[in-house]
Amino acid sequence: MSGSGGGAAAAASIWPHVDVRRELGRALFREWVASNGAGAYASSTVACMHTRRYHGLLVAALEPPRARHVVLSHVDVTVKSLAPRAAWDLATHQFPGLNPERGPFYLDRFDQDPVPRWTYAVAGGELEVLLALVRGENAAVLRYTWRGPHPVVITLRPLLAMRHMHALMREHGAMEQRVELRAGEMRVRPMKGLPRLCFRYEGTFVGSPDWWRRFEYLVERDRGLEFQEDLWTPGVFEIRADGSGAPSFLVVGVDKLPEGKPEEIITQTVTAIQAEDPGPTVSTLERKLSVAAELYRADLAPVPSVVAGYPWAEHWGRDGLIALPGLYLATGKVEEAKRVLRGIVATMEGGLVPGRRADEDGRPDTAMAGATLWLFEAARSFADVLGDADPFLQGEVVPAMTAAFEAILRGDAPNGIRVTADGLLAAGKPGDAPTWMNARVHGQPVTPRVGCAIELSALWARGCHTLARLAHAAGAGALADRADIACRRARAAFHARFWCDQTSYPYDVISEVKEGEEAFQDAAIRPNAVLALAIDPACFSPERARATLRRAREELVTPAGLRTLAPSDTAYKGYYGGNVAERDAAYHQGTAWPWLLGFYARAARGVLPAEDSLVVELPELIASAAEREVAVGQVAELASGDMPYTPNGGPAQAFSVAELLRALKG
Structure with missing residues (x-):
């Protein structure tokens, strides 16, 4: 079981740590998993490139702890620098005919201490992404912390699967593309047979519903099973970060949003696991x-x-x-x-x-x-x-x-x-x-x-x-x-x-x-x-x-x-x-x-x-x-x-x- 690579405190040594050093090979064949204490979970590779149909950032238990559905598959992140103008796409996926190892990869390290945390080296600074599942609820909090010499815009694109964990999604014409916007909240119910997804966000939301096609899951392929999937997005969230290290949050919940401030929710999850x-x-x-x-x-x-x-x-x-x-x-x-x-x-x-x-x-x-x-x-x-x-x-x-x-x-x-x-x-x-x-x-x-x-x-x-x-x-x-x-x-x-x-x-x-x-x-x-x-x-x-x-x-x-x-x-x-x-x-x-x-x-x-x-x-x-x-x-x-x-x-x-x-x- 992996030991932590950071800190001299005894408690740190029990938490998993992976030194990635911007090498995809170090992060592609190791996985992580976290749960909410009621059957829902999140899981992927350390690189967050899904290799199984079961991977996702929120796999909800609609009849806890059963009836698990991959609702939120990814949240793809792009960091845009305004001066000088440049952009860094942090997401890594497998698509037909493409080798992700030939493209840029910015992940420096991964920690699960005790919730999953990724640190990317970009734009002369670092972006830390943390994921915490809400205890007992089909909900998750994503925290984005930018530390760098210049302000940036962080663009977040949620990719939804909205299907049972054993199934795969294919593009279809029945996806409901209407979103409901409130102050700092977005709600969408793309599949009539499933609950709606609710987002609480900072910054702005730009609706641009579309299908992203032919994600490939390599473990499923190697097992001789169907391994391609299409995912749907309702649009993108844009957050401005000044580089001071002040965190920004994206909260997602099935049917409803969790109560409480995002940082307090993270603390509750961390405390429960540390106990x-x-x-x-x-x-x-x-x-x-x-x-x-x-x-x-x-x-x-x-x-x-x-x-x-x-x-x-x-x-x-x-x-x-x-x-x-x-x-x-x-x-x-x-x-x-x-x-x-x-x-x-x-x-x-x-x-x-x-x-x-x-x-x-x-x-x-x-x-x-x-x-x-x-x-x-x-x-x-x-x-x-x-x-x-x-x-x-x-x-x-x-x-x-x-x-x-x-x-x-x-x-x-x-x-x-x-x-x-x-x-x-x-x-x-x-x-x-x-x-x-x-x-x-x-x-x-x-x-x-x-x-x-x-x-x-x-x-x-x-x-x-x-x-x-x-x-x-x-x-x-x-x-x-x-x-x-x-x-x-x-x-x-x-x-x-x-x-x-x-x-x-x-x-x-x-x-x-x-x-x-x-x-x-x-x-x-x-x-x-x-x-x-x-x-x-x-x-x-x-x-x-x-x-x-x-x-x-x-x-x-x-x-x-x-x-x-x-x-x-x-x-x-x-x-x-x-x-x-x-x-x-x-x-x-x-x-x-x-x-x-x-x-x-x-x-x-x-x-x-x-x-x-x-x-x-x-x-x-x-x-x-x-x-x-x-x-x-x-x-x-x-x-x-x-x-x-x-x-x-x-x-x-x-x-x-x-x-x-x-x-x-x-």
């Missing part, structure tokens, strides 16, 4: 990860939740439950954690947690075995903090766990979730990909894992143990006994069936025991056995636990996280890149995932003595994984499994940050 820094009594890395965790907490949304990642991941039940202990409980945010878990429980149908919430119609997607079982694991983390008799657990969480327990025992849940005759958990049917390894190529799962997946059976065994523990605390003896029996059966079957003597490592997936059917056992070396060991060590003998860790260290552990498949496997694909099909084919076939390192750390610390080399090296591994950035100050979703372990996937991922922070705190 996440635990201070110099802890390591610099822990401070950075603590600040990074703020990005994913949508605590200001009407129903608080975890945003699974940026820029495209949404409110996903499974990912949110995995990330919740690290984002909240490990950082002491217990009351906020309760509100998030309460919101997840409210989405349950038929006793099961949806894998994600559908963005368009608000209905839950098909319930998933993994998402539901992670509810039990989250409840265990809560119980360890709150105590088994806590009213929140007993009054709200235990009933949800009981409903899930009964639904799984009945075997009538979606995704074929069921308990086998010997007590393990099975999920999926032909064509399904029921676990977290759920990538598909041409509609077919890459890793189907149909049957008894090792981590799901461990989650079931430990989940039953947790339910028995909480039911016992409530005096619900009958429920406690049933859950305890289910736990014991699952652990006994796990001991009997999952160990592979040939690999000295557990099977990844085994088939159910059915009379007349040939047994199936997948001996691929995958990290799911490490997940199982961290979740329920009682499923392993001490000898098998140690052997599992040694094999995982030998074949799966990298400086970027744990590989999803051992390189010795013929199906291994360590490089993550190419078009969508090529990337999805490698998604769980060798890529390294930082979040898995958190479970590896818990498993190692729970099994091995503190002086063991596998335990001693954990801080170094955690730091190495955290340093591999796509978005500055954040931890990516995954990395290639081969050297140099290039980070990729989602630029900022909730469970990556959460699990590294949790592992760092021990």
